[in-house]
Amino acid sequence: YHMKVSDEDVALLLACPSSHNISDLSDLTFSPRSLPHEEMACYTLLMFEDLGLHVLFNIKRETLARFILFVKKGYRDTPYHNWRHAFCTVHFAFLLIKNLDLVKHEYITPLECLAFMVSCACHDLDHRGTTNSFQTQSGTVLANLYSSDGSVMERHHFAQAVCMLNTQGCNILDGIPREQYTKCLDLIRDLILATDLATHFTVFKEQQKLLVEFQKHKEDQRRLLLCLFMTACDLSDQTKDWSVARQTANLIYKEFFTQGDMEKTMGSSPSESMDRDRAYIPTLQIQFLDNIVIPLYGLISQLFPEAECLVEACKLNREGWTVADTLFSAQWDRGGYELLSDP
Numbered sequence: 113y114h115m116k117v118s119d120e121d122v123a124l125l126l127a128c129p130s131s132h133n134i135s136d137l138s139d140l141t142f143s144p145r146s147l148p149h150e151e152m153a154c155y156t157l158l159m160f161e162d163l164g165l166h167v168l169f170n171i172k173r174e175t176l177a178r179f180i181l182f183v184k185k186g187y188r189d190t191p192y193h194n195w196r197h198a199f200c201t202v203h204f205a206f207l208l209i210k211n212l213d214l215v216k217h218e219y220i221t222p223l224e225c226l227a228f229m230v231s232c233a234c235h236d237l238d239h240r241g242t243t244n245s246f247q248t249q250s251g252t253v254l255a256n257l258y259s260s261d262g263s264v265m266e267r268h269h270f271a272q273a274v275c276m277l278n279t280q281g282c283n284i285l286d287g288i289p290r291e292q293y294t295k296c297l298d299l300i301r302d303l304i305l306a307t308d309l310a311t312h313f314t315v316f317k318e319q320q321k322l323l324v325e326f327q328k329h330k331e332d333q334r335r336l337l338l339c340l341f342m343t344a345c346d347l348s349d350q351t352k353d354w355s356v357a358r359q360t361a362n363l364i365y366k367e368f369f370t371q372g373d374m375e376k377t378m379g380s381s382p383s384e385s386m387d388r389d390r391a392y393i394p395t396l397q398i399q400f401l402d403n404i405v406i407p408l409y410g411l412i413s414q415l416f417p418e419a420e421c422l423v424e425a426c427k428l429n430r431e432g433w434t435v436a437d438t439l440f441s442a443q444w445d446r447g448g449y450e451l452l453s454d455p
């Protein structure tokens with residue numbers, strides 16, 4: 113089966129009128145979830161062009177437009193892991209590149225910049241709304257393909273990205289020299305694999321050493337920094353205001369609880385986070401923010417002081433969950449509740 117992207121879809125995207133100009137999107141606090149769904153492909157095109165990637169790497173506008181539309185079609189309509197999440201991830205990469213001046217200060221090369229943006233767009237391609245352990249436990253096709261090497265979903269997302277690039281008229285890398293092409297694909301593979309949260313835990317200690325003295329002329333150090341940035345982009349909803357962070361949690365637990373329901377039907381017992389009868393979201397979110405999110409943006413703000421505001425936003429969202437916790441436990445018994453609107 114072939115997800116056809118028609119020539120008029122491409123023409124429509126190329127002619128895309130964008131109500132905001134790109135500078136409105138360039139502030140670290142801007143929430144991409146405020147943009148209309150049908151304009152996301154257009155803004156993705158505008159972000160790539162704003163970075164001058166099409167000029168640097170000789171990418172035809174039509175090829176870039178077709179690639180973006182194929183990537184968009186490559187996402188399923190799950191509650192959270194959908195095209196809008198991919199768009200948010202790309203947007204945060206754009207924010208880091210612009211606000212930290214990553215290319216100008218040579219923290220990343222132009223090729224790394226291209227790989228970074230492409231990896232974000234493709235990092236969750238064809239996600240089914242279930243976790244790596246679900247694949248392995250229920251012996252899915254993807255588990256059979258990849259479980260011996262771990263990061264089952266992430267290997268699939270990368271395989272899908274390669275498929276996109278090999279689709280007629282979509283290969284945005286076909287204008288760059290052979291050895292740069294290979295290096296870029298190698299980078300995209302590492303960066304998509306880096307979005308496996310389980311990997312993040314192990315690599316994070318390494319990344320903290322970057323603090324001591326970051327040598328930006330060393331490729332392996334830039335790679336470590338880019339992997340850190342990938343997780344930062346993946347979790348970037350936590351750096352926006354409370355209504356965004358709360359709504360994202362809503363969508364994520366919608367996926368988690370659906371998986372938990374499936375696991376119960378299949379006779380295996382889900383972990384607490386996946387079990388709608390046991391999970392208490394405020395506590396789980398406070399733990400997630402304390403153990404993963406705040407340390408992550410904390411490290412980035414130590415490397416880049418202009419990113420301090422990201423940590424502040426995460427701490428505010430942590431406050432939001434403590435307020436939600438007080439309200440929940442005061443007014444309702446645990447478990448049977450709808451997430452509150454803004455406190």
Ligand SMILES: COc1ccc(Cl)c(-c2nnc3c(C)nc4ccc(C(=O)NCC(C)C)cc4n23)c1
Pocket residue numbers: 307308309310343346347350360361364385400
């Ligand atoms: C970077 O890769 C991923 C992959 C999948 C997801 Cl859903 C997320 C993600 N993005 N935002 C969130 C928020 C707000 N809360 C989360 C709470 C728990 C977990 C989770 O995976 N727990 C299992 C344990 C092995 C850590 C993930 C959460 N998460 C990130």
Ligand SMILES: [Mg+2]
Pocket residue numbers: 235236265307308
């Ligand atoms: Mg993922």
Ligand SMILES: [Zn+2]
Pocket residue numbers: 197201235236307346
């Ligand atoms: Zn993701």
